[in-house]
Amino acid sequence: MGSSAAESKVIELYKAAPKIYPKSVSGRFARLRVFTLLVTQLVFYGLAWLQWNGRQAVLFDLVERKFYIFGWIFWPQDVLYLAFILIISAYSLFFVTAIAGRVFCGYACPQTVYTEIFMWVERWFEGDRAARMKLDRGPWTREKLWRKGGKHAVWILMALWTGFTFVGYFTPIRDLAVKVTTLSTGPWETFWILFYGFATWGNAGFMREQVCKYMCPYARFQSVMFDRDTMIVTYDAARGEPRGSRKKGVDPASAGLGACVDCSLCVQVCPTGIDIRNGLQYECIGCAACIDVCDSVMDKLNYPRGLVRYATENAIEKQWGWREVRAHILRPRIMIYGVVLVLLVGGLLSSLVLRNPLKVDVIRDARVLAREVEGQWIENVYRLNVMNASEAAHRLRVSVEGIDGARLDRGGLIAVDAASNASGTVAVRVPVGALSPGTHPLQLIIESEAGGAPLAVREKSTFMVPR
Amino acid sequence: MPPLPTDKPRSARWGAVLWPAFLGAALADAVLFTLIDPAQVHWLEGRLHLSPLMAYTVGFFGFWLLIAASSWLSLWLHESPSGEPPSPRSPRN
Known part of the structure; x- marks a missing residue:
């Protein structure tokens, strides 16, 4: 030990998480996400207000200990149904994931959906990627203050509305609305609105992709559900490489280049900050932003679309078309998941229908x-x-x-x-x-x-x- | 004892402790209060009055704290350097 007395080295225990500034993207999949986002949020924010037989259609009344789902009424003794529904949800996720990869993550997961909505607001106040990076680097000016302040004001309003809706599923929302407008909510209702609102604000405003990368168990066990015939967002390396920039109109083959112009747009739009050209990564949430942006580049160059596309590993390797990909959907794994799912859903429905009220x-x-x-x-x-x-x-x-x-x-x-x-x-x-x-x-x-x-x-x- | 260096940011460690514990707490709270109606319970033999919403909330955060403590301990044990434990019989030179 004595000889190396003066040597010391600082070991960083943790890597700093770089802030990701996803560039906005438009295209087929971006439009699809806007659609699924509107549908899921219409259901979440709207369903709580729907009435059925003179009562809230979907209400898990914690104080009365009674759960209403349209015409069905459940008591805590019916918890078995809840277990059933959770198992069915899990199997649906396996089934969909085995066929189409992480479409849930890309289009329906609340983490993605709220992050997307919060990013719309962010973009509206602070501009797109380059403008946001410049704003963050710059000093605190009056303009920066109002842009950041405005963003947070809208974020907080949305978060509070989300918290209010969440609580509205556990205590009648119409009564709750009256209480909120007269500032007479009970202490625990107030607490949960603020707590859920805070979680929404933190997750969608700050944590974002870190939730998917470091906290989501599904991201880690996706490899169990994937096989070589699962649809994933992939880069067609055989077509793209060797990558490199070129002048417009130059035939890539004569320049010894592949189709990838190395514009790095696919990296700039990625909400988790990865490079899809490095292959399948657990950070990829299947949002297809890189597909949309690459397609737009291919269009400009008059190259065929799909350098980055939804495809299976087998399809990329063996140069399959859609027909072969479709023919490989029905495989033992899918059939087993499918049969179990049908049995579970059938069991749940028949048990609900035959249930003695x-x-x-x-x-x-x-x-x-x-x-x-x-x-x-x-x-x-x-x-x-x-x-x-x-x-x-x-x-x-x-x-x-x-x-x-x-x-x-x-x-x-x-x-x-x-x-x-x-x-x-x-x-x-x-x-x-x-x-x-x-x-x-x-x-x-x-x-x-x-x-x-x-x-x-x-x-x-x-x-x-x-x- | 500090944890071993990792390529993840510090927030990842907090997430790994708090998030699974959050899910566990939600499940434990749901199971507990499915079996027990808080309105029927005499907390501390009637000396403590808890409204149902308060009971659910206290239950949830109690579980969260407990499970997070357990998660944190597991993580800490796993990450601590596993050198030779010092033994009084073979003093190091």
């Missing part, structure tokens, strides 16, 4: 265990929690089966409103001496009285006879 929890009253009454009966008390997921009110009659001589003493009728829950207490009596001490199985039958579609539920419980 009446659900009853029977709870033996712990405080009043079995007791002897009037010297001739053994009485057990049960609490019934009734959940009515149908759109009609019901009067429910309770009866008992499974024990000879058992009869209902009181509480035989429970009224429950449409789409709501009710509870009632029933007492079951059995003659003393009819049963041996211990527990005996019994069934409670809960049926709707005449009128409307008949509903019935049979619930198991036990009857206890003390020693």
Whole structure:
């Protein structure tokens, strides 16, 4: 150790994240993204306001612990459906990714969508790539202040609106809107609006591609879903190389050049700051901005489009056309994903259709265990929690089966409103001496009285006879 | 002990800790309050009153903190240099 005493070296533990200034791009895929962006945001911001049967169509009412999705009403007990939906979403993602690569990332992921919207605002205030870089380098002037300030003001408004909409899915949005306009939201509603708004502002305004590069698990396991027949954004190196600049009108073949003019526009438009010409990279979110910009360059040079294009690895390697690419869509991986997906969706739908809208929890009253009454009966008390997921009110009659001589003493009728829950207490009596001490199985039958579609539920419980 | 040099920016480390913990917390909060109705619970034997929204929020951030601490510890253990542990029996020269 002694010999190298004076030597020291500063090791940077972390690389600085360079700020990326994506250049704006227009073209087929940019237009497609504007379209998907409008559709997804129309759904997100709009759906919360839609009414259905006099209530909010989609509402996960956390305080009431009831979840409405149009005509369907769920209680926390239905959490299995949520698990089902999550599994289906995951499989849909696998299925789509195996066929078409990261189209979700490029067109529908909230991270991409909000980043894109925030970049529109940024561009409006600060200009395109070169202007933004100049502005950031320059000193703080009155103009820079108003451009940056204006951008942030609009960003914050949009973020708050997003936070408000988010909370509006968990607490009725119309009431929430009234509370917001009168500044009387509850502390936790206020907190969540601000928290979600802050997350939107931070993610779409600052974190951007870093979320995709360093935080998104999907980006990392995409290679598991990809194969050589998956559609990806690729650079056709065989056609492009050797790259190099040339005068307009020069035949590239005679100059010993490929089609790539090395204009670096594909790098400038990339929101994650990569060079697509280096091949498939996990940072690529499949947004196709490089395709659009390269096509525009090819058009100017009168070269055929598609030097950067959607293609599969096999297609690039073997120079396949669309016909061969299409013929390779149906392959074992896709068929397995497809069959599993169809089974899952079928299972979920049939389970929803066949679902009994009446659900009853029977709870033996712990405080009043079995007791002897009037010297001739053994009485057990049960609490019934009734959940009515149908759109009609019901009067429910309770009866008992499974024990000879058992009869209902009181509480035989429970009224429950449409789409709501009710509870009632029933007492079951059995003659003393009819049963041996211990527990005996019994069934409670809960049926709707005449009128409307008949509903019935049979619930198991036990009857206890003390020693 | 400092982590080993990496080609990633510092924010990547924060992201790797906080984001998976955020997802885990959302899931844990959802499962917990599916099974338990906060309105039915006597917190601290009735000495503490929590509104349902407050219970969900406190639950979420509690889980987030806990899982993030665990994630951070895992990351730290993994990144710490794994040299020979000092042993009292074989003192270094």
